[in-house]
Amino acid sequence: MIRQANVITDRGSRYAVAGGTVAGRAGVEVFLKTLKQDKKIAKATHNSWAVILSDEGPVKNDDGEAGAGAVILRMLEREGLTDCVVVVTRWYGGVHLGGDRFAHVVTCVRAFLALWNGQRQGAKNA
Secondary structure (H helix, E strand, O other): OEEEEEEEEEOOEEEEEEEEEOOHHHHHHHHHHHHOOOHHHHOOOEEEEEEEEOOOEEEEEOOOOOOHHHHHHHHHHHHOOOOEEEEEEEEOOOOOOOOHHHHHHHHHHHHHHHHHHHHHHHHHHO
């Protein structure tokens, strides 16, 4: 599991990202359960996620942050990344962010992908 806290802070809202390899829908459920063992994550306002499962295709969940799962999913599709769930966590700060929230989801997924690709590149060079 790769996690990055405090990716972005805007008008009181805070964002984090996590992700990792999963095997099927059951793997996604185990990943989410493990992630939410962190009480801070479990108490977040939104834990939006998406994954492209090699055996089931795309799956997403906005967790109340309408459209966030679709944004994550599109980025995973562009990257060609399968069997890797990405979760963007938001703690609502009391101010509606409008369309900026989508830019923040994109920033979080980019941060994850940079770490993910860096880790894969490091494994190739080892």
